[in-house]
Amino acid sequence: MTTLHVAGRDHAMELVAALGRDFSSTLDIELTLAGALRRIADHVEAEAGALFMLDAAAQTLRCHASVGPTDIVGLEIAADQGIAGRAVQRNIGEIVRDVSQDPQFNRAVDRKTGFTTRSILCAPLSVKDDRIGAIQLINKRGGDGLFDDDDLNLLAVLASSAALAILNARMAAKLVEQERDRRELELAAEIQRSLLPQAAAEDFPVHGVNCPARTVSGDFYDFFALADGRICFALGDVSGKGMNAALMMAKAASLFRCLGKTIHQPGRLLAHINSEIAETATLGMFITMVVGIYDSRTGIVRFSNAGHEPLQLHAPDGSFAEFAAEMPPVGIIAGLPGQLYPEISVPLAGGALYAFTDGVTEGYLESGRELGLAGLKEFLSRNASEPMPRRLARVAEALTKSQASLRDDVTLLAVDDRAAAVRRAIGPPTPTLDSASVTVLRFRVPAVADRLRLIRTVVGESSRLVGCSESVAKDVTLAVDEACQNIIRHAYKDIPDGEIVVEIVREGGKLIILLNDFAPTIDPKTVRPRNLDDIRPGGLGTHLIREIMDEVEFLEPPFAGGNVLRLVKRIA
Numbered sequence: 001m002t003t004l005h006v007a008g009r010d011h012a013m014e015l016v017a018a019l020g021r022d023f024s025s026t027l028d029i030e031l032t033l034a035g036a037l038r039r040i041a042d043h044v045e046a047e048a049g050a051l052f053m054l055d056a057a058a059q060t061l062r063c064h065a066s067v068g069p070t071d072i073v074g075l076e077i078a079a080d081q082g083i084a085g086r087a088v089q090r091n092i093g094e095i096v097r098d099v100s101q102d103p104q105f106n107r108a109v110d111r112k113t114g115f116t117t118r119s120i121l122c123a124p125l126s127v128k129d130d131r132i133g134a135i136q137l138i139n140k141r142g143g144d145g146l147f148d149d150d151d152l153n154l155l156a157v158l159a160s161s162a163a164l165a166i167l168n169a170r171m172a173a174k175l176v177e178q179e180r181d182r183r184e185l186e187l188a189a190e191i192q193r194s195l196l197p198q199a200a201a202e203d204f205p206v207h208g209v210n211c212p213a214r215t216v217s218g219d220f221y222d223f224f225a226l227a228d229g230r231i232c233f234a235l236g237d238v239s240g241k242g243m244n245a246a247l248m249m250a251k252a253a254s255l256f257r258c259l260g261k262t263i264h265q266p267g268r269l270l271a272h273i274n275s276e277i278a279e280t281a282t283l284g285m286f287i288t289m290v291v292g293i294y295d296s297r298t299g300i301v302r303f304s305n306a307g308h309e310p311l312q313l314h315a316p317d318g319s320f321a322e323f324a325a326e327m328p329p330v331g332i333i334a335g336l337p338g339q340l341y342p343e344i345s346v347p348l349a350g351g352a353l354y355a356f357t358d359g360v361t362e363g364y365l366e367s368g369r370e371l372g373l374a375g376l377k378e379f380l381s382r383n384a385s386e387p388m389p390r391r392l393a394r395v396a397e398a399l400t401k402s403q404a405s406l407r408d409d410v411t412l413l414a415v416d417d418r419a420a421a422v423r424r425a426i427g428p429p430t431p432t433l434d435s436a437s438v439t440v441l442r443f444r445v446p447a448v449a450d451r452l453r454l455i456r457t458v459v460g461e462s463s464r465l466v467g468c469s470e471s472v473a474k475d476v477t478l479a480v481d482e483a484c485q486n487i488i489r490h491a492y493k494d495i496p497d498g499e500i501v502v503e504i505v506r507e508g509g510k511l512i513i514l515l516n517d518f519a520p521t522i523d524p525k526t527v528r529p530r531n532l533d534d535i536r537p538g539g540l541g542t543h544l545i546r547e548i549m550d551e552v553e554f555l556e557p558p559f560a561g562g563n564v565l566r567l568v569k570r571i572a
Contacts, residue, residue: 029166029169029170029173030064030065032165032169033053033064033065033166034065036051036162036165037049037050037051037065037066037067038067040135040137040155040158040162041137043154044121044137044147044154045140045141045142046121046137046138046139046140046141046147047068047069047138047139047141048067048068048069048070048137048138048139049066049068049135049136049137049138050063050065050072050075050084050135050136050138051063051064051065051066051125051133051134051135052064052077052084052133052134052136053125053133054079054088054131055079058079058131059078059079060076060078060079061076061078061079061082061084061085061088061134062075062076063075063076064133068115068138069115070113070114070115072109072113075109077106081104081106082104082105082106083099083102083104083105083120083122083136084122084134084136085104085134086104086122087122087123087124087134088124088126088131088133088134090124091124091126091129091131092124093121093122093123093155093156093159094122095119095120095121095146095147095149095151095152096119096120096121096122097119097146097147098119099117099118099119099120105120115138116139117138118139118145118146119138119140119145119146119147120136120137120138120147121136121137121138121140121147121151121152121155122134122135122136122137123135123152123155123156123158124163125159125162125163125166126159126160126163127160127163127164127167130167132163132166133163135155135158135159135162137151137155195222195250195253195254195257196208196220196221196222197221197223197224199389202387202388203387205231205294205415205416205417206223206231206233206414206415206416207388207392207413207414207416208221208222208223208235208392208412208413208414209392209395209396209410209412210409210411211396211399211400211409211410211411212409213359213409213410218237218238218239218240218245218246218249218409219235219236219237219238219357219359219409219410219411220234220235220236220249220252220411221233221234221235221236221355221411221412221413222234222253222256222257223413224260224261226261229295229296229297230293230295231293231294231296231415232260232264232291232292232293233291233292233294233413233415234253234256234289234290234291234292235289235290235308235355235356235357235411235413236249236252236253236256236288236289236290236330237287237288237289237308237358237359237409238252238285238286238287239284239285239286239329240284240285244285245285248277248285248287248331249287250461251277251461251465252273252287252289252330254441254461254465255272255276255277255465256273256291257440258438258440258441258466258506259272259273260291261438261439262438264293265343266291266292266293266302266303266304266341267341267342268341269304270289270291270304270306270327270341271336271341273289273291273330274306274330274331274334274336274341275334275335275336277330278332278333278334278335279334281331285331286307286328286329286330286331286332287306287329287330287331288306288307288308288309288325288329288330288357289305289307289308289329289330290303290305290306290308290311290355291304291306292304292415294348294415296417298347299347299348299349299350300345300346300347300348301345301346301348301353301415302343302344302345302346303323303343303344303346304327304341304342304343304344305323305324305325305326306325306327306328306329306330306341307325307327307328307329307330307332308325308355309325309355309356309357309358309361310322310323310324310325311353311355312354312376312377312380313348313351313352313353313354314351314352314353314354314377314380314381315349315350315351316349316350316351316418318384320377323344323346326342327340327341327342348415348417349417350417350418351417351418352380352388352415352416352417352418353414353415353417354380354412354413354414355413355414356412356413357408357409357411357412358408359407359408359409359410360399360410360411360412361373361375361376362407362408363399363407363408363410364399364407365398365399365401366398366401371398371399376395379394379398380395388414388416391414392412392414395410395412396410396412438505438506438507439503439504439505440462440465440466440504440505440506441458441503441504442501442502442504443458443502444501444502445499445500445502446497446498446500447484447487447488447491447492447498447499447500447517448488449485449488451500452481452484452485455480455481455484455500455502456477456480456481458502458504459476459477459480459502459504459513460474460476460477462504463476463477463504463511466504466506466511466571467506467571468511468569472569472571475548476511476548476549476567476569478544478548479544479545479548479549479567479569480502480513480515480567482541482544482545483515483545483565484500484515485541486541486542487500487515487517487519487563488500491517491519491520491522491563492517492519495519498517498518498519499517499518500515500516501514501515501516501517502515502516503516506571509570509571510550510568510570510571511568511569511570511571512566512567512568513566513567513568513569514555514564514565514566514567515564515565516557516562516563516565517562517563518561518562519561519562519563520561521557521561521562521563522554522563524554545567548569549568549569550568550569550570551566551567551568552566552567552568553565554566
């Protein structure tokens, strides 16, 4: 073997290695394709070249990169036409020494561009039988302008290497996209979990359980004590699956908690929620929903049912009575007045009232048998002596022993009139800033940077929910984000496992954000905005917060240690 051939072979191997490095160094496939084509055309000494890729349906070849005097990027031809199409269909490379003698040569491009094509070298981009396109080189520089067999063999090797690199790059891009989708779903699931109420004491009258069939859920439940000791509760099931259902679930849950603090008539509350949901619901989506209020002093539950599964009353004597829905689901008909949502008053008389989604009765047991309504009643009867949290957990456990059997979200809520020491469990009324204030949301997150996105999302959506304009909501989100960054960077600087409690309150025409951390208490006098004439990186966060918000102040921590920052913004 001559020194010239060895040098050519070594150069070709270096080129193959360079192509691999190019494709592995970036996820921008289009940019890499252009660079790869330039390298190949220069190595083979071609005047021009084009790289064609098959579309997803394998019907069209589209030019994704070109070199030479004419740019034909974007040119499309049928996948079985032209010399490039022939190479793809046969999955072999070829030399066309005189294009004027080839009936499949497309002369329209030359006529349009003024370029003269004499000879073509073409090789398919394929890995085994997986064909993705073709590389076409035009007119060899120097000599007689014709390609030879050595050029074809070299292009075949380079095209195979490029095809493998393209497939790997596509796979890597797909994996990145899948990972991004996974993280988005996990973030959405974390937001959803923050909307569910915290587990109550065992002898509290209301309990619930939610087991998503997927990462995010279209089911929700909630309950909270009113100032007079009554307990407001809700359970809902959004039609459909996936992110759209999860977003509607979050909106409905937020509406219930926000409006339920001031509207204490279940029918009227459902009417308000229906109006809000119907305005923005995606076509065909709706929510079956139950809203009610339990009074422990009388043992009476008053509720309204919008298209949901019949509620089941389990009496102390073991019998069951059901209460079917009398109205269509939320989000179907806009503008229904409150009086059209009938309310049912049911004395529990020491019994328990159960609300659940169809994922419960239509769920499968480990044996493969569907639970059904009769099976649910049997479960509840058999475990009637158990505390309510354990009773609900037994049903959920029976349906989730095998993930394959969980085809829908499983959600149950129970109001138990047999709970002991109800008044003690409820405790004093939830403290408010004044009689006009409503706590929209309260949640706790780890004080780490990757939770800032969650905080921004929740604060932004809550601000819009209470009536802030888009610009005000963005301003509030920016200020809260900056304040939380300061907590993470400065308050918890050397402290692991810190947490931030975010409370969002509407008080009349004001939106109030309370940020509570558990780091060492600071002296508020030391937290001052830096002079804007002091030009250096960082340190302007406090100035930004005070510029955006109408009021900024540190409150006295409710216990020894920690800090409470109060941010106020007028809603108008």
